[in-house]
Amino acid sequence: MISRHIEARADVHALDLTGDPAMFIAMQKRLAITNISDLSPDAVEYVLYASHPSGPERIAMARAWPS
Numbered sequence: 001m002i003s004r005h006i007e008a009r010a011d012v013h014a015l016d017l018t019g020d021p022a023m024f025i026a027m028q029k030r031l032a033i034t035n036i037s038d039l040s041p042d043a044v045e046y047v048l049y050a051s052h053p054s055g056p057e058r059i060a061m062a063r064a065w066p067s
Contacts (some may be wrong), residue, residue, distance in 0.1 A: 029059070
């Protein structure tokens with residue numbers, strides 16, 4: 001959970017630096033396809049094992065990011 005929080009802060013920092021949420025979203029989609037990511041992971045597995053926010057979480061955060 002701590003790692004996911006740190007990764008989410010890094011994502012916000014990247015958006016603050018670039019100011020380009022559209023590119024961030026495109027990158028997240030490309031990464032999900034390339035890495036064959038599970039876009040809706042099991043909740044228990046996510047809580048116990050995920051070290052990064054899921055792709056959909058990152059995309060939602062970028063869409064909500066204030067420009």
